[in-house]
Amino acid sequence: MKKNICTLGCVMLCALAACSTESAFRPADPALVAAADSAVIAEMEAPSAQIQRQFARELRILNENGMTRETITNDQGSLSYCQGIYNEDLPGRPAILVFLHGIGERGSDNLANIRLAVPDIVKQIKAAGQKVILLAPQCPADQLWATRHFGGAEAKLAEKPRQALGMVPVLIQKKLKEFDADPDRVYITGLSLGGYGTWELMERYGTGLFAAGVTCSGGGDPAQAEKMKDLPIWIFHGGADQTLPVMLSRRMYAALKEAGSDNVFYKEYPNCPHDCWTRTYQNPEVWKWLFSQKRGVRSDIRPEQGEVVNVTQEEFDSAGR
Numbered sequence: 001m002k003k004n005i006c007t008l009g010c011v012m013l014c015a016l017a018a019c020s021t022e023s024a025f026r027p028a029d030p031a032l033v034a035a036a037d038s039a040v041i042a043e044m045e046a047p048s049a050q051i052q053r054q055f056a057r058e059l060r061i062l063n064e065n066g067m068t069r070e071t072i073t074n075d076q077g078s079l080s081y082c083q084g085i086y087n088e089d090l091p092g093r094p095a096i097l098v099f100l101h102g103i104g105e106r107g108s109d110n111l112a113n114i115r116l117a118v119p120d121i122v123k124q125i126k127a128a129g130q131k132v133i134l135l136a137p138q139c140p141a142d143q144l145w146a147t148r149h150f151g152g153a154e155a156k157l158a159e160k161p162r163q164a165l166g167m168v169p170v171l172i173q174k175k176l177k178e179f180d181a182d183p184d185r186v187y188i189t190g191l192s193l194g195g196y197g198t199w200e201l202m203e204r205y206g207t208g209l210f211a212a213g214v215t216c217s218g219g220g221d222p223a224q225a226e227k228m229k230d231l232p233i234w235i236f237h238g239g240a241d242q243t244l245p246v247m248l249s250r251r252m253y254a255a256l257k258e259a260g261s262d263n264v265f266y267k268e269y270p271n272c273p274h275d276c277w278t279r280t281y282q283n284p285e286v287w288k289w290l291f292s293q294k295r296g297v298r299s300d301i302r303p304e305q306g307e308v309v310n311v312t313q314e315e316f317d318s319a320g321r
Helices: 002-017 030-064 118-128 163-178 193-208 222-228 247-258 277-281 284-291 313-318
Strands: 067-074 077-086 095-100 132-138 186-191 212-216 233-238 264-269
Touching: 030 067, 030 118, 067 163, 077 118, 077 163, 095 118, 095 163, 095 193, 118 132, 118 277, 118 284, 132 163, 163 193, 186 193, 186 284, 193 212, 193 222, 212 277, 212 284, 222 247, 233 247, 233 284, 247 264
Parallel strands: 095 132, 095 186, 186 212, 212 233, 233 264
Antiparallel strands: 067 077, 077 132
């Protein structure tokens, strides 16, 4: 585009130079000016048009999945989230499912947070015939869900959560009361950055708040395994993940097993890159397992455990560095 504008400019200059001194003061050819202006305008509008198309797509996801945009505010701050209510005509109290998005969906539009995975999740909720309140909060652009840095084996759980993540339990409590939801069926899941957030929430609250959790391409603090040993957790990661190394999930699985958990499961997809969540969230067996979990009641559904990766102490200590 810029090359075309420069070409048009050169044509205009050459045309003027070829004219007499008197003609040099004549107005430029209107056709050339219009063409140059159109090129500049098109170049300026291109990013805006792309943003508008993305916004329209996300708005369509919101509407097609029957979701609304909401905000919760208290003295800690505020948190925007999208909410969907599914199979509400079924008897009994609804479960609550919280989904935490990845780093690319942060912001303030309260729409990008449902760009990835949410359509698949909604489809599976409906297919499973579960009465569920789905909550998809959005992390502000200047924050992360988790307090640790990406991939750092040395990173430990901070004393307090970041503001956005700290608002998630507040949101859950609000919805438990608002919908008379089942406090024994609160589930947490997330991908990438949201996988980190999922780990941190499970580390902080364990079975005190959650019935079970599913993490995709994330990482946690192995030192917190003792707090989660009684919480059913299913871990997913791509074996060829170049964004967040697979060792992050391997070490969490090893730490939980070492802590005595017999209700943690690990699925590693060979040759799979960072996006392991698409096949995970599209798998009905994942949701069958998750929705069977209830605090204080052991589920009969136990995922088929494949070959468990042996994590050496050296690998464990250097994971993600």
